[in-house]
Structure formats: C-alpha cells, structure tokens
Amino acid sequence: MTDREKEILDILRENPMISQQELASKLCITRSSIAVHITNLMKKGYIKGKGYILNKSNYVTVIGGANIDIQGIPNKSIVMFDSNPGKVNISLGGVGRNIADNICRLGINTKLISAVGNDLYGNQILSECKIYGIDVDDCYVSNEVPTSMYVSILNDSNDMQAAISHMDILDKIDISYINSKHQYINDSLAIVIDTNLSKEVIDYITLTYLNIPIIIDTVSTTKCMKIKDIIGRFNTIKLNKYEAEALSGIKINSINDLELCSKYLLKQGVKKLFITLGKDGVFCSTKETNIKIDSMKVNIISSTGAEDAFTAGLVYSHLNNFDIDYSAKFAMATSIIALSHESTINPNMSVDNVEKILKEMILC
Known part of the structure; x- marks a missing residue:
C-alpha cells in the first residue's frame, strides 16, 4: 500500500x-x-x-520481533573457548518477521508490526519485506535505537549450540503504539504474536482483541512465562517440550506426560495446542482429541527457522479450517522445508511444495 x-x-x-x-x-x-x-x-x-x-478479512497481522540473524556454522565439532573455522551467514530474522515471511510465501496477505532502527540493517529488513510482499507500513522506525541482532552458533549436527539476542528496540512496541494501530489490527482475520513482546503488551492485545483469533509462538522457556496467567485467551499455542514443561510444571518423559501437560493447558481455555518434539515429531491437542505424529526422516541443513515455519503452517491451517491432525501435518511439512535450507527462510516455501511433502508423509 x-x-x-x-x-x-x-x-x-x-x-x-x-x-x-x-x-x-x-x-x-x-x-x-x-x-x-x-x-x-x-x-x-x-x-x-x-x-x-x-474489507475486514483480507490479511493476517503479525506483531513481534524483527532482526538480523548472524549464524556461525563450524566446519567440525565446536572447540569451546577457541576460534573455530567455518562460515558465517547473515540474513533477515526475528520470530515475528520469520513467521510473517513464511505466511506471505504461503499466499496469505500479511501485515507485520515490529520495530527497527533507521540504520543499514533496519532499512534492509523493511525493503526486503516489501519485496516479498509483506506490509510493513506500520512498523516503528527509531532514530535512537539500533536494529535488533540475533547471533547463533550451530553445532556439528546443524542444531543451535548457543545464541545471543539483542532486542531492546522491541520495547518501542508498547501499549500506546499498539493502540495507535488499532484500526489495522482490528481488521485482521487473525493476529499472530510472539513472546518477544512485553508482558504488558501481550496482556493488552489479548484483552483488546478477544473477538479475533490469536495465535502465539512462545519463543523460549523464559519468555513463555509471560503468558502463564493468560493462556486461555489464545486460540492456538505453539510451544516446544521445554516451554510446555515450564508453563505446566509437568516434566515430560512420556506420552502420558504429554497428555497430562496438554490437559492442564487446555483446561486454562486455549482451543488448540501444538507441542513440537524435534526429531520425535509433534503432539497436538484439543478438548476432543490428542494426537502424536511422528517426524519424517529429513536431512537437516539448518534448524534455525523451523519453529517459525511451523507456526506459519498453523496460521495457514487455521485460516483454511483444517482439522487438528491435518493442521499438525501441514505445519510439520512447512518446518521440513525450512530445515532443508541454510537460510532462516527457505525461498522455496510455498503451498505446492508443502503439499508435495504431505504426499510423502502419507506414503511413509
């Protein structure tokens, strides 16, 4: 626009x-x-x-982090407290931005509300988002605070070994700023948020837009605690095993533990729950059913953007009224596409490619 x-x-x-x-x-x-x-x-x-x-129902609004990802990939097993030969990739990142990018590649009109600095990286984020088709007209641009950066080091299994996130600028997305964008948020078909937002902002959004389905990515075991007391306000929650343990207080070592954990969280009022289990697949629940879906065997190039792609798949599934089983499989297929590329976002993300993987999953 x-x-x-x-x-x-x-x-x-x-x-x-x-x-x-x-x-x-x-x-x-x-x-x-x-x-x-x-x-x-x-x-x-x-x-x-x-x-x-x-027309009030032609886009999804994603509110969350946007940053530059700097990813270190060692040639061999990491030697701690030493310099490791390898390569470094720089790409656009941030949980909210990543989700928005994947949603847009799945053919859904997408608005991103985030914060960036008026600097080289911030301008790169905005310009590339526009090229991809993401509406970033309502992002906050700061002249004082630099664009967020996320630095991660992968291990020899191409999984994250350690990371540092510098996201102070996201504090600019406060209640006042959200309120200034009320008209656009209120016209959304669905709202997607991540827990990089402050607890106060998450509370405000979930209270103000109770009439709109809200989907949340819990991001980390520390940040997910911001929603512990308001779980029931979300239509859909996507979290991993450790975040589920943190929110429920239940240690997960078996299917029975997963069922107890999901029962506890669903009792708080959330409608759909998806617990990602890495190579062990995903456990999904509603009040009517529990389903455990095994993961496909996949050659992992990088795991950095897989969780964000999974959430994007859930958004697409929600908008298309998929049942819980097919929603989980569709989201797993989007994460498989993300796993098969070295960048945080796989440029080959599309509904056609997701459906090809779904056919393979059915045949397996």
Missing part, C-alpha cells in the same frame, strides 16, 4: 460515505487522482462496493 492509499484508507475508515471530490479537497489533489487510488485500493482488496465498504 502506498502512503497516499494509506491516507485515503484512514479517511474512509472515519467516513465511508465521503465523496471523491471531498477526498480530493481534503488531500489537496485532483478528483481523477482520487479515482485512481480508489480503484487500486479495490483491486488490492482493502475496500469493496458502494460507500467504500471496508
């Missing part, structure tokens, strides 16, 4: 019956220019019909 289209859309939200001439006068441009912008907004699906009726 262009800046001018955004201006026009803001006015239409306040007064859907305004005439094109009144719009032209208000914005000091010609009526013919207004007509062109209106046509473009209709083509893009933001408005429809007479009286500029707003």
Whole structure:
C-alpha cells in the first residue's frame, strides 16, 4: 500500500460515505487522482462496493520481533573457548518477521508490526519485506535505537549450540503504539504474536482483541512465562517440550506426560495446542482429541527457522479450517522445508511444495 492509499484508507475508515471530490479537497489533489487510488485500493482488496465498504478479512497481522540473524556454522565439532573455522551467514530474522515471511510465501496477505532502527540493517529488513510482499507500513522506525541482532552458533549436527539476542528496540512496541494501530489490527482475520513482546503488551492485545483469533509462538522457556496467567485467551499455542514443561510444571518423559501437560493447558481455555518434539515429531491437542505424529526422516541443513515455519503452517491451517491432525501435518511439512535450507527462510516455501511433502508423509 502506498502512503497516499494509506491516507485515503484512514479517511474512509472515519467516513465511508465521503465523496471523491471531498477526498480530493481534503488531500489537496485532483478528483481523477482520487479515482485512481480508489480503484487500486479495490483491486488490492482493502475496500469493496458502494460507500467504500471496508474489507475486514483480507490479511493476517503479525506483531513481534524483527532482526538480523548472524549464524556461525563450524566446519567440525565446536572447540569451546577457541576460534573455530567455518562460515558465517547473515540474513533477515526475528520470530515475528520469520513467521510473517513464511505466511506471505504461503499466499496469505500479511501485515507485520515490529520495530527497527533507521540504520543499514533496519532499512534492509523493511525493503526486503516489501519485496516479498509483506506490509510493513506500520512498523516503528527509531532514530535512537539500533536494529535488533540475533547471533547463533550451530553445532556439528546443524542444531543451535548457543545464541545471543539483542532486542531492546522491541520495547518501542508498547501499549500506546499498539493502540495507535488499532484500526489495522482490528481488521485482521487473525493476529499472530510472539513472546518477544512485553508482558504488558501481550496482556493488552489479548484483552483488546478477544473477538479475533490469536495465535502465539512462545519463543523460549523464559519468555513463555509471560503468558502463564493468560493462556486461555489464545486460540492456538505453539510451544516446544521445554516451554510446555515450564508453563505446566509437568516434566515430560512420556506420552502420558504429554497428555497430562496438554490437559492442564487446555483446561486454562486455549482451543488448540501444538507441542513440537524435534526429531520425535509433534503432539497436538484439543478438548476432543490428542494426537502424536511422528517426524519424517529429513536431512537437516539448518534448524534455525523451523519453529517459525511451523507456526506459519498453523496460521495457514487455521485460516483454511483444517482439522487438528491435518493442521499438525501441514505445519510439520512447512518446518521440513525450512530445515532443508541454510537460510532462516527457505525461498522455496510455498503451498505446492508443502503439499508435495504431505504426499510423502502419507506414503511413509
């Protein structure tokens, strides 16, 4: 969406019956220019019909982290407290941004609300997101705080050995900023958030948008504790085994433990629960059913973006009303695509490629 289209859309939200001439006068441009912008907004699906009726269900809003990923990959087993020969990859990252990128590649209109610095990396994030088709018009851009960075070191199994996350700028996405974007968030078909947001902001979003399905990625064992007391406000929660243990207080060593853990979390009010188990697959639950799905054998190139891709798969599944079993399998297929590429985002992510993997899963 262009800046001018955004201006026009803001006015239409306040007064859907305004005439094109009144719009032209208000914005000091010609009526013919207004007509062109209106046509473009209709083509893009933001408005429809007479009286500029707003189309409220044409995009998903993702609110969360955006940063630059710096990933170190050793040639051999890591030698601690020493310099290790290897290679270094730099790519766009951040849980929220990664999820938004994968959702967009699955063909869903996606808005990202995050914070970046007005610097080389921040401008790179915004420009590349726009190229991919992600709407970043409502991201916060800071002149004082630098863009977030995430530095990770992989081990000889291509799994993360250690990482450091510098995400202070995300504090700029506070309650006041979220409130300033209310019109756009409120028009979302679904909201996706990650726990890089502050506890206060998560609380505010989940209370303000109870009418919209909210899907959350819990990110880490420490950050997931921000939602311990408000689990019931989410439509869908995606977490790993350790985050599930942290939130439930139940140590998971067996299928029975997974069932007890999911029962505890579902009792809080969440509708759909997905616990990723790495090479052991995924355990998913609703009040009606529990399902354990084994993982496919896959050649792992990098595990960095797999969890984010899984969450994107859940968003797609929710929007397409897939049942819990197919939702888990679809999300697993998206994570397999992510695992098979060295970058955080696999450029080959698409519904067609997901469906190819799903066929393989059925045959296995």
